[in-house]
Amino acid sequence: MLRRALLVALCVTAPLRVHGQIPSAEAFLRELYAPYLAGANRGQDYWDLERYFTPDLARLMDAEARDAQRRNEVPRLNGDPFVDAQEWDVRNFSVSVKTHGSSATAIVTFDNYGKARRLTLDLVLTPVGWRISDIQAPSGSLRALYR
Secondary structure (H helix, E strand, O other), X not given: OHHHHHHHHHHXXXXXXXXXXXXXXXXXXXXXXXXXXXXXXXXXXXXXXXHXXXXXXXXXXXXXXXXXXXXXXXXXXXXXXXXXEOOOOEEEEEEEEEEEOOEEEEEEEEEEOOEEEEEEEEEEEEOOEEEEEEEEXXXXXXXXXXX
């Protein structure tokens, strides 16, 4: 019975490691920002919460959005957190990542409609890859929106 449980656990977690490496924190962010750099005001569907955010932050964001919908109000997050804006024309993108074991801090800089922007993203390595645990932007902290 114990062997079967161990085998099931390995089968669930092994595909990430056996079939390919988990991308680096920098690769995760470059993939995340690729649509913003492609033009045509195309970004990410940041409401696909589990794809981008740590489980605890995703739960907070989802609960608040559902509550706002029940009240027929706009959710607290009223813009794209990855560019800290409702509209964008991203140019001159760069990312710098410092990894510390299973956590990382990234500085993302870019120009949005010619205005310099700097965001700090806190990342955590989860079993499914890197996820964002907070974003500090000129408008404030994403996580602080949900306190």
